[in-house]
Amino acid sequence: MGHGDYSVDRRTIRATSAGYYSKSRDDVFTQSRERKIHESMNPNGVKVRESCDSAEHPNTVPIQLYLDVTGSMRDIPHHMIKEGLPTLIGTLTQNGIPDVALMFGAIGDHECDQAPLQIGQFESGDAELDMWLERTWLEGNGGGNAGESYLLAWYFAGNHVRTDAFDKRKKKGFVFTIGDEPCLTILPQAAVKEIMGATATGQGMYMHEQLLKKAQEQNHVYHIHVEHDGRAPYHWADLLQQNLIVVKDYTLIPKTISDIVLSFKDEFAGATSPVATTDKIML
Amino acid sequence: MITYLGIGLGCGDEGKGRVVSALASRFPGKTIVVRFNGGPQAGHTAVVDGHRHVFSSFGSGTLTGAPTVWSRFCTVNPTAFLNELDLLRQYDPRIYIDPMCPVTTPYDVRANRMSATNMKHGTVGVGFGTTLERHEKHYKLCFGDLYNETVTKLKLRNIQEYYNDDMPFDDFLEDVKAMIGYNGVRLFHGVASLTNGMERIIFEGAQGILLDQNYGFFPHVTRSNTTGQNALELITEWRLQKPLIYYITRCYQTRHGNGPMTYEGMNPGIKYPEETNKDNTYTGKFRKGALDLDLIAYALKCGHVPFAHSTVVITCLDHLSDPRRDNIRIGNSALTITKEELTERIDRSPFHIDEFLFSDADSGDLK
Numbered sequence: 001m002g003h004g005d006y007s008v009d010r011r012t013i014r015a016t017s018a019g020y021y022s023k024s025r026d027d028v029f030t031q032s033r034e035r036k037i038h039e040s041m042n043p044n045g046v047k048v049r050e051s052c053d054s055a056e057h058p059n060t061v062p063i064q065l066y067l068d069v070t071g072s073m074r075d076i077p078h079h080m081i082k083e084g085l086p087t088l089i090g091t092l093t094q095n096g097i098p099d100v101a102l103m104f105g106a107i108g109d110h111e112c113d114q115a116p117l118q119i120g121q122f123e124s125g126d127a128e129l130d131m132w133l134e135r136t137w138l139e140g141n142g143g144g145n146a147g148e149s150y151l152l153a154w155y156f157a158g159n160h161v162r163t164d165a166f167d168k169r170k171k172k173g174f175v176f177t178i179g180d181e182p183c184l185t186i187l188p189q190a191a192v193k194e195i196m197g198a199t200a201t202g203q204g205m206y207m208h209e210q211l212l213k214k215a216q217e218q219n220h221v222y223h224i225h226v227e228h229d230g231r232a233p234y235h236w237a238d239l240l241q242q243n244l245i246v247v248k249d250y251t252l253i254p255k256t257i258s259d260i261v262l263s264f265k266d267e268f269a270g271a272t273s274p275v276a277t278t279d280k281i282m283l
Numbered sequence: 284m285i286t287y288l289g290i291g292l293g294c295g296d297e298g299k300g301r302v303v304s305a306l307a308s309r310f311p312g313k314t315i316v317v318r319f320n321g322g323p324q325a326g327h328t329a330v331v332d333g334h335r336h337v338f339s340s341f342g343s344g345t346l347t348g349a350p351t352v353w354s355r356f357c358t359v360n361p362t363a364f365l366n367e368l369d370l371l372r373q374y375d376p377r378i379y380i381d382p383m384c385p386v387t388t389p390y391d392v393r394a395n396r397m398s399a400t401n402m403k404h405g406t407v408g409v410g411f412g413t414t415l416e417r418h419e420k421h422y423k424l425c426f427g428d429l430y431n432e433t434v435t436k437l438k439l440r441n442i443q444e445y446y447n448d449d450m451p452f453d454d455f456l457e458d459v460k461a462m463i464g465y466n467g468v469r470l471f472h473g474v475a476s477l478t479n480g481m482e483r484i485i486f487e488g489a490q491g492i493l494l495d496q497n498y499g500f501f502p503h504v505t506r507s508n509t510t511g512q513n514a515l516e517l518i519t520e521w522r523l524q525k526p527l528i529y530y531i532t533r534c535y536q537t538r539h540g541n542g543p544m545t546y547e548g549m550n551p552g553i554k555y556p557e558e559t560n561k562d563n564t565y566t567g568k569f570r571k572g573a574l575d576l577d578l579i580a581y582a583l584k585c586g587h588v589p590f591a592h593s594t595v596v597i598t599c600l601d602h603l604s605d606p607r608r609d610n611i612r613i614g615n616s617a618l619t620i621t622k623e624e625l626t627e628r629i630d631r632s633p634f635h636i637d638e639f640l641f642s643d644a645d646s647g648d649l650k
Contacts, residue, residue: 145523145525146523
């Protein structure tokens with residue numbers, strides 16, 4: 001996966017005719033009417049999602065972007081499809097990272113949602129990326145429990161993602177989770193089996209720290225916490241230290257992500273640069 | 284914060300106290316224990332540093348300093364509370380009691396002990412069932428009421444009428460005063476103020492699933508939900524994470540007093556050490572029998588919580604007469620089986636068990 005080309009101009013024309021700027025959220029995200037996960041985004045049975053280099057994109061920079069699709073967070077995917085996505089990819093391309101391979105994931109709550117994890121594919125083209133975003137089911141439950149399942153993003157990134165960037169060039173990719181709740185800390189094996197089916201990995205339960213560590217082996221892992229009514233970002237700072245970014249205005253998220261990725265630009269430019277430290281971003 | 288839920292798979296006496304105490308001792312000062320069913324009729328034994336205590340009115344984490352939350356599903360008996368507090372004062376126990384907890388009065392205890400029907404059904408004789416029955420009939424006295432003497436007296440007079448029992452209540456009022464005057468007793472106003480800085484919250488079940496009012500063998504049941512049902516209700520309400528569940532059983536069957544029991548005649552292959560559960564005037568004989576895998580499978584099914592991490596803890600292995608402690612008698616087979624075989628056979632029940640742990644009665648360590 002990871003073909004296609006991102007053209008901001010072409011995308012603007014297509015987005016206008018697709019009605020991204022005028023349609024309601026439920027008209028853009030059609031799974032809301034179906035009330036179920038799009039089969040192509042169902043992680044059940046998925047062994048691995050791959051980000052591969054190609055002639056078109058010889059130097060892929062894999063980015064996994066996991067959006068919380070519970071409750072109030074559903075406005076963020078809508079903003080992404082309206083203007084966030086072209087801002088994000090456009091900024092990266094203009095600033096010298098032309099080979100972005102972006103994969104969307106959606107995060108719910110493994111304690112109470114039907115589809116706590118949805119997974120797209122790594123893509124570089126504007127049409128393909130819009131397609132995965134459109135297919136995302138904004139389930140919207142989340143439940144009044146202790147948090148959401150951001151740890152599923154780390155589970156997937158650590159166990160079911162393979163990238164040429166790391167395998168061929170020892171370059172870490174990026175994992176971003178975006179949400180407004182604490183992270184659930186336990187992922188029982190029964191929940192993994194329910195989500196992944198036959199391709200579930202591991203035995204026994206997972207703790208969030210353990211999954212985070214695994215994901216960090218091949219990725220720079222960030223969490224963007226969307227702050228409402230001034231509440232502290234729960235335990236996130238303890239988990240991620242400087243890799244926790246707090247934003248009050250969610251329209252700043254695409255810019256935040258492109259800034260972070262760009263701060264690693266040198267690393268991706270030079271074929272043999274050392275693995276970068278993660279303490280460059282302080283917002 | 285991580286949530287634990289400990290429940291018994293049998294008729295009580297499974298070793299819940301020891302398991303809760305072992306879990307609480309891992310994070311001393313950072314653990315809360317919540318009781319979510321029954322009342323002071325429970326007798327949960329914990330041993331810490333040679334100090335042995337049978338918990339009834341406090342949570343089993345008290346010896347390692349864990350405060351107790353006494354939730355609205357539990358009854359309170361001020362007299363029993365004071366007796367137990369006397370034994371625990373050196374630990375400065377703290378307990379947060381829900382104002383809606385039903386209060387057991389001496390009238391409830393007397394009615395319980397005088398009822399021939401209760402005796403036949405297997406009572407513990409501390410007035411738990413009669414208290415709840417009275418509450419169902421609207422003659423209520425709740426823990427929050429005790430802070431208002433006028434209200435307490437008016438309600439006690441109604442209770443005298445309800446039972447047609449004119450025993451005076453002066454002694455009881457003294458006990459009430461002493462209980463609410465103890466500075467470790469606080470009214471419970473939500474869990475949020477208590478969980479700050481805490482690492483673990485343990486829901487301690489009382490009795491066992493086979494005594495549940497819905498799943499047990501009526502009429503030999505207790506008037507409460509002995510599965511995790513009440514705990515899960517509180518967990519949802521308090522916005523806690525889904526619990527890690529510990530299903531607890533001894534390596535043999537036990538039962539207090541009357542009620543059905545399988546393989547009672549079969550020697551479960553144990554020594555008969557001095558232990559908590561002596562024959563009691565009201566509870567009747569403490570009965571023992573070989574383990575019944577069908578009943579364990581049934582209890583696991585009744586207590587099943589979808590997608591939760593499930594652990595089965597098998598306790599009291601040091602009661603086995605086999606010195607290797609690996610020779611467990613099950614009634615469903617003529618042979619004794621090893622611990623490993625036992626775990627395999629329990630895991631054949633319809634629901635997958637993620638983990639098995641073993642413990643002794645004298646140490647309580649989980650392995």
